[in-house]
Amino acid sequence: MRRYGSAVLLLLVGGAVLRISLFSELYLRYVQAALRPYLIVSGALLILLGLAAAVRGMRHRQHEEHDDHEEEEGEEGEGDEHGHSHSHSHAHGGPRIAWLLTLPALALLLFPPPALGSYSASREEAQRAAQGVGSFSALPAGSPLDISVAQYSSRAIYDTGHSLKGRTLRMTGFVTHGSNGTWYVTRLLVTCCAADATISKVEIRGDEADGAPQTDSWVTVTGTWVPKGKLGTDGAWPPVLKAAQVKQVKEPADPYDKR
Amino acid sequence: MRVQNERTVVDGLRLAVRAMVYAVLGGAALIAIATVVSVLGPMVAIDLYTPAVAAWWTVFTAVAVQGVPFLLLGTVVSAAIGAFVPERVFTKLLPRNQALAVPIAGAAGVVLPGCECASVPVASSLMRRGVAPAAALAFLLSAPAINPVVLVATSIAFPGQPKMVLGRLIASLATAVVMGWLWARFGREEWLRLPKRTQAAASSPTGVKAFVAGLQHDFLHAGGFLVLGAAAAATFNIAVPRSILDIFTGSSWLSLLLLAFLAVVLCVCSEADAFVAASLSGFSPAAKLAFMVVGPMVDLKLIALQAGTFGRAFAFRFSSTTWLVAVTSSTLVGWWLL
Numbered sequence: 001m002r003r004y005g006s007a008v009l010l011l012l013v014g015g016a017v018l019r020i021s022l023f024s025e026l027y028l029r030y031v032q033a034a035l036r037p038y039l040i041v042s043g044a045l046l047i048l049l050g051l052a053a054a055v056r057g058m059r060h061r062q063h064e065e066h067d068d069h070e071e072e073e074g075e076e077g078e079g080d081e082h083g084h085s086h087s088h089s090h091a092h093g094g095p096r097i098a099w100l101l102t103l104p105a106l107a108l109l110l111f112p113p114p115a116l117g118s119y120s121a122s123r124e125e126a127q128r129a130a131q132g133v134g135s136f137s138a139l140p141a142g143s144p145l146d147i148s149v150a151q152y153s154s155r156a157i158y159d160t161g162h163s164l165k166g167r168t169l170r171m172t173g174f175v176t177h178g179s180n181g182t183w184y185v186t187r188l189l190v191t192c193c194a195a196d197a198t199i200s201k202v203e204i205r206g207d208e209a210d211g212a213p214q215t216d217s218w219v220t221v222t223g224t225w226v227p228k229g230k231l232g233t234d235g236a237w238p239p240v241l242k243a244a245q246v247k248q249v250k251e252p253a254d255p256y257d258k259r
Numbered sequence: 260m261r262v263q264n265e266r267t268v269v270d271g272l273r274l275a276v277r278a279m280v281y282a283v284l285g286g287a288a289l290i291a292i293a294t295v296v297s298v299l300g301p302m303v304a305i306d307l308y309t310p311a312v313a314a315w316w317t318v319f320t321a322v323a324v325q326g327v328p329f330l331l332l333g334t335v336v337s338a339a340i341g342a343f344v345p346e347r348v349f350t351k352l353l354p355r356n357q358a359l360a361v362p363i364a365g366a367a368g369v370v371l372p373g374c375e376c377a378s379v380p381v382a383s384s385l386m387r388r389g390v391a392p393a394a395a396l397a398f399l400l401s402a403p404a405i406n407p408v409v410l411v412a413t414s415i416a417f418p419g420q421p422k423m424v425l426g427r428l429i430a431s432l433a434t435a436v437v438m439g440w441l442w443a444r445f446g447r448e449e450w451l452r453l454p455k456r457t458q459a460a461a462s463s464p465t466g467v468k469a470f471v472a473g474l475q476h477d478f479l480h481a482g483g484f485l486v487l488g489a490a491a492a493a494t495f496n497i498a499v500p501r502s503i504l505d506i507f508t509g510s511s512w513l514s515l516l517l518l519a520f521l522a523v524v525l526c527v528c529s530e531a532d533a534f535v536a537a538s539l540s541g542f543s544p545a546a547k548l549a550f551m552v553v554g555p556m557v558d559l560k561l562i563a564l565q566a567g568t569f570g571r572a573f574a575f576r577f578s579s580t581t582w583l584v585a586v587t588s589s590t591l592v593g594w595w596l597l
Contacts, residue, residue: 030321038328097483104323119310192531194321
């Protein structure tokens, strides 16, 4: 293992990165979409480096069988790190700390962790978009118009132009529940990776909203805006949508809102 | 000839015995592990796989996945510096006088468009190439904070507030330069443990072979510490709900210190931290500035990376001093500009 350690680790990490970026769209659960090309390039580069390490390990093996130098090899590596207990570096096995990389790599290869859902949403205070009250650019034509939860939310709370008025809107998100029977369509927004997720949510009302779907199930809701409270104040929050239709859907490939 | 033959036979025997011992030990261990896992695994897994644990794994892998391309970029640059750039280039580019070299190196941070994972390996290879540690450290701190990608992201996150971008640039650069000068004046070589090249690289100090060997070693080494940092970040991310912050928004001093502390534990990538800062409604602009200045310079992931690269003695002294300097400089800049 000492001889092929680096090779194994590099191939494992490269394989895990390629599995979520090239061979599936799982990467969208963890990072933003724009990172895909970089992930693919990194994965390919890591595989190449792993192969190079394997070839070197094999060559060295033949070399050693002739020279019987094996024992010295290990010691030379140890001297490099000045006795730092966590990171003895072996010429071929790679530094010991590097074995931690197997944790995320195997997780991604065998059991890719799910996208963040209602648990994270309940822990984070729903963020109100940072801008102040003002008039927004006009919404594009279309009925129903597809709109993100975050976009709906900031227009409902901050738009003095009332661009949502009289429009039929459609949005997709997962279900979270509030107190006394209210429920929300919720979506997390990821800028760089899942560690920076922020949440936006819209309360669903109307006859169609009775019999709220299960927490964490995905729904597409079509409906109209219900004005509430004074713009830009706490009273306007959370925004409300009167549902005309609630449809259960499958979790979308990109579980997060784009910025 | 006979001696040679005997030696081969003995070697062969030794190899066979060793292989058998490994096979028996390994096999027994595997069988034991497989039995335990297949019996206990499903029971334990269902009990332990709560939503919190699932979220922990997601955040943990997310931080690690997100760090891989940047870490690789950093190690490619650092291995290239180690293998292809001769030492005299740096001695010519940077003035001899450390007090002068520090601000130049700090401003040079503009050229590395990555987040903080990339800058640690680069700074370490700069030091190995004979750049004064003070200058390399100024570069280490400024690169992730003031590169164009980060500044553009900041201006998008704070629309109509160019002062926020300017404040971030000034406060970050000031922190980096002050830290460089502090190191030049008070720093001690023995705190800094520079990893020497591995054997493979030392035997052929330049060229493609050294590049590949350096790349493999640096990536694996830094990658291990990245995972360590990701685990710490995920733990805090799950353990500290952000709604707790609302308690502290009342006092501007407390809120500034709180956000500066949060920047350390949340480990948000420097390209994304502006958006997180912007979404922390209810905090003063100075506090948000502190969040963005501290974040790329001191966080758990970085402390882990630095401890791995430069040694623990260095990482803790350096990170705590940097935190103080960063908080001071963002307070001053925030009071002056915002």
